[in-house]
Amino acid sequence: MKNLMEHKGYFAKIEYSANDEVFFGTIEGINDTISFEGASTKELKAAFHEAVEDYLDMCQRYGKEPHKTYKGSFNVRIDPEIHKKAAILAASKGTSLNKFVESAIADKIQEL
Numbered sequence: 001m002k003n004l005m006e007h008k009g010y011f012a013k014i015e016y017s018a019n020d021e022v023f024f025g026t027i028e029g030i031n032d033t034i035s036f037e038g039a040s041t042k043e044l045k046a047a048f049h050e051a052v053e054d055y056l057d058m059c060q061r062y063g064k065e066p067h068k069t070y071k072g073s074f075n076v077r078i079d080p081e082i083h084k085k086a087a088i089l090a091a092s093k094g095t096s097l098n099k100f101v102e103s104a105i106a107d108k109i110q111e112l
Contacts, residue, residue, distance in 0.1 A: 005045065007052045012036070014044065027051060029068050076101075 003014045005025065012025035023044040024037040036051040038044030059066040078086075090100035 005048050007049050008056075010052050010055075012048055012051075027055065030055065030066055031064070031068050 005012045005014055010027055011029060012027045014023060014025045016023050022037045022039055023041065024035060025044065025048060027034040027036075027048075032055070034051050034055050036044070036047035038047045056066055058064075086100060087097050090097045093100065095103075
């Protein structure tokens with residue numbers, strides 16, 4: 001995956017600020033906003049690891065679940081013509097639109 005770092009099952013999206021001349025990231029999939037930065041990739045990686053460790057320690061101290069909970073449902077707005085074609089294709093395959101979309105997302109994730 002491009003522009004992602006992983007540590008202990010936690011992921012962070014990485015960006016670069018040309019104005020500040022630093023790399024920075026935010027941990028994804030957690031119940032809080034935790035960010036970190038570094039002037040080099042080595043500093044960035046160390047800051048990310050430290051941010052994850054500090055977050056896990058804090059969660060343990062307060063008895064808080066660190067991972068964000070996902071319900072398994074979300075609203076997606078797409079072009080009506082794509083919606084129509086997806087519904088027709090799902091029906092032609094004898095499946096629901098939800099299962100069709102779930103399968104399409106799973107297939108895309110496998111490409112990563």
